[in-house]
Amino acid sequence: MRELLKRFKKIIFFDTETTGLDPEKDQIIELAAALVTEKGIELKIDAFCKLPEGEKIPDKIVELTHITDDMLADKGIAYNEACRIFCNMIHSDGEALLVAHNIQFDLLFALEMFKRCGMVPKAPKLRALDTLTVYKDRAAYPHKLANAIEHYGLTDKVQNSHRAIDDVLALYEVTKAMDAEREDLADYIDLLGYNPKYGITGRKLKQITYLPQSYKLGCRLPDLREGGEPCE
Incomplete structure (x- = not known):
């Protein structure tokens, strides 16, 4: 990710x-x-967030993430x-x-968190890189993070567990592999591709x-942004 690191002092891989x-x-x-940063991973955070009094995690979310109400209460x-820590x-x-895989989802939740807490990260501008959009230009369907891990031969190095910290570390390795494959990640900054059948999710x-x-x-979706002919 040499080009990205030349351009940005901080790159934050995140997941919710x-x-x-x-x-x-x-x-x-x-x-x-x-x-x-240029030194590699300098800092990691992994925080369970307590729910408002009386609220509980839906059963289907417990089944998917293995995060329980007891875990939130204890940790x-x-x-x-x-x-505050994220800001x-x-x-x-x-x-x-x-950087996130399907950043539309995670970024909307992060922005809502900032709004609810009345906090704004102190940076001149926040830019976004959606690795899902990049991966759709690189490999055949399906395009989940787990598929990218397998595609780039990372199954022995990382895991996709539907736990945020594991997915963040996996995402970092996948992004490095995509950069080694083709150095055009910067072309995808602030660019998000969506399935025309379903449209854009969220605002x-x-x-x-x-x-x-x-x-x-x-x-390549960036070519379309620059006025190229759409792919059929």
């Missing part, structure tokens, strides 16, 4: 586990992130404290790059360019 799919109604129950920290990690005197973010993304290999 949540009580549901709606950032305005549901809440983060686990927030994990890794701060990457969880206040939602505001988790927000401090992002703090930078230069632009910070946030549009002003800084993001949203484009319908073909599943035809050999196409």
